[in-house]
Amino acid sequence: xxxxxxxxxxxxxxxxxxxxxxxxxxxxxxxxxxxxxxxxxxxxxxxxxxxxxxxxxxxxxxxxxxxxxxxxxxxxxxxxxxxxxxxxxxxxxxxxxxxxxxxxxxxxxxxxxxxxxxxxxxxxxxxxxxxxxxxxxxxxxxxxxxxxxxxxxxxxxx
Numbered sequence: 001x002x003x004x005x006x007x008x009x010x011x012x013x014x015x016x017x018x019x020x021x022x023x024x025x026x027x028x029x030x031x032x033x034x035x036x037x038x039x040x041x042x043x044x045x046x047x048x049x050x051x052x053x054x055x056x057x058x059x060x061x062x063x064x065x066x067x068x069x070x071x072x073x074x075x076x077x078x079x080x081x082x083x084x085x086x087x088x089x090x091x092x093x094x095x096x097x098x099x100x101x102x103x104x105x106x107x108x109x110x111x112x113x114x115x116x117x118x119x120x121x122x123x124x125x126x127x128x129x130x131x132x133x134x135x136x137x138x139x140x141x142x143x144x145x146x147x148x149x150x151x152x153x154x155x156x157x158x
Contacts, residue, residue, distance in 0.1 A: 005150045006045035010034040010052045010062040015088040015120060015132035020051035022139040023086065023146035028154065034066040039073035046153045047082040048109065049146060054089045054096035067103050079108035082158040084145060086116045090128055093117035112149060112158055116141070 007029055009020030024031035032041055034052070042048070052063040059067075083104050087093040097115045104111065118138055122128045134142075152158035 004045050005029040005047050005049060005146060005153060006037075006041055007031045007049045007051065007146065008034055008037055008063075008066065009050075010060045010066070011088070012053055012055070012060065013088075013128075013130060013132045015118065015134055016051050016053050016086070018134050018139065019086050019088065019118065019142045020049075022134075022142035023049055023051065025143050026147050026150040028150045029146050034060075034062045037066050037070060039070050042070055042074045042078055045081075047112070047149055047158055049084050049086070049149060050100055051086040051142075052088070052096065052100075054087055054091075054093045057095035059096045059099045064099075071103070071106070075107065081109055082112040082149065082153070083109040084111065084113050084116070084149060086118065086142060086145070088132065088134075089117050089119050090122035091119065093119065110158075112152070113145065116145065 007020050007024040009016050011017035020031060052060045085100050087096050120132050
């Protein structure tokens with residue numbers, strides 16, 4: 001197993017992509033789009049950061065598809081590894097977060113920090129579909145989360 005953080009993302013409006021890229025800025029983090037993730041990526045990583053939007057009260061379709069494809073091939077082989085999440089939401093993000101946590105519980109992953117839900121308050125079709133740019137404060141927090149997870153993994157704390 002390689003000592004890395006796998007940052008898996010999906011984005012429709014740019015927010016999740018920007019937050020994932022910030023979180024994966026550490027040299028020992030690897031950024032992979034959800035549709036490109038393979039079971040071997042899960043096996044090679046020591047921890048995971050999932051970054052995606054909430055769509056219609058649930059995980060985005062591509063993020064859910066990534067979990068569907070990889071769930072059984074790695075079941076029982078990644079237990080105990082740390083994970084965290086960042087959800088881009090238009091309102092509360094809780095539905096996507098609950099769904100993600102249920103999947104992680106099935107894999108027996110260990111949540112390393114409170115869920116990070118970034119609320120963009122998009123409530124109209126125009127606002128929901130528009131490009132979103134996270135604030136520099138949010139991006140800094142994402143970088144700090146990614147760095148902390150990598151350092152925890154490398155030091156053996158996580």
